Amino acid sequence: MAGRQARKNIPQRASGPALWASVGARVRDRERKRDAVIMTAARAFRERGYHNTSLDDIASELNVTKPTVYHYVENKEQLLFECFRAGLKLIMDGIEEQRESTTTGRERLAAVISRYAEAITSDFGWCMVQAENQDLSPAMSRKVKALKSEIDQGLRSLIRAGVDDGSIRPCDEKMTAFALAGALNWIAHWYRSDDQLAAAEIAHRFIELFEQGLQPR
Amino acid sequence: MAGRQARKNIPQRASGPALWASVGARVRDRERKRDAVIMTAARAFRERGYHNTSLDDIASELNVTKPTVYHYVENKEQLLFECFRAGLKLIMDGIEEQRESTTTGRERLAAVISRYAEAITSDFGWCMVQAENQDLSPAMSRKVKALKSEIDQGLRSLIRAGVDDGSIRPCDEKMTAFALAGALNWIAHWYRSDDQLAAAEIAHRFIELFEQGLQPR
DNA sequence: GGCTAAATATACTCGCGGGTAAATTAGAGC
């Protein structure tokens, strides 16, 4: 069939469509396939936006048809949520990681910023940032809000810790956390993966700016 | 008719639906009406998002039918663009305003930040931030990109000026501008107009943070 | 090699919403 033939010619990106590329190579690991669906969706959402990406699009990028996608995920909203959660987890891990650290609050905050930048520049970055309440059902919206709030609280408590240990100048922790999160989240809007600038480099410059400030010392 | 009666009961918000509220009060000024359409769209987009707002929604908020909206605006995309432009103009004005100022670069930058925050918290703020290329035709996308770039260049040149006159510590102006714009744009994501926090207050805290930095001096 | 369950595909439904053609109403000028 023409269909079959066409499928073989699809370029095989890492960990994505390759899973389904040839019938013989199909792996039966359900988890893996589900992850591939989510990953592909994340990339598609990032490139074309949530509303401009149909499930048919995602399916065809996976060399599969729409009902197959529905076999791994309840609906489109859930798909967005999974992308969101995957990205958010990267950040949460970064924050968690610093819990047992014994360095100053400022240093721990800097470490979290680095991980945050890493997460935002990942395939899931865009979804994390764009998963607005507007596109979600009330129930989902609540979940997303709660998760986002965890990140916010994590940042604030690091700032507070820094103020307490003297490594951070006393400041409005809420506004500071918002400014930080804003600058970081915004990366998703301008970052292109083919950019020369690596996440680590961006994080480094941001840390310097936020720590030192614009005014000469 | 029941339709007419219902219209009279619509609450009349400032400068919006009131224009059409009663037949007798209809103003013939085309400009004014067009502006009302744009304003109403901006509010709706902010509340429910671009894709979740239909032109029927906007029309009905104006106590009018969809074709009337089309009488003032070519299509939905154009409508988003107009909202975007209206918001952007506020910022451009702020930058322009500082061109003839003779103060230091850092002070001028602070002034622009204030105006920026003001613009972002306005009804048009959300549209400005959300008018992503993804939802726009290639032609529109180019226009939006060009306008956004103007803002970016404005910020960078202020930073450069500050570095030159010694009021700003030498830094990567591109990353600094991105961080600033990010923090400011992000306001649109969390700001609610009924918030106690006024734009001026937010701007003030942001300026302090960006100027002084987190590290104690 | 036949049985069963999971995986995938075919072939639909259906509503929403952008956009429009054609009629109707309002109003300015005479």
Next chain:
DNA sequence: GCTCTAATTTACCCGCGAGTATATTTAGCC
């Protein structure tokens, strides 16, 4: 009061895309 234009409405079209009912294939298992 008539006419002509601008403003507005009624009543549509139509495509896209989310979601699904049903058939078919695949693969593990005895």
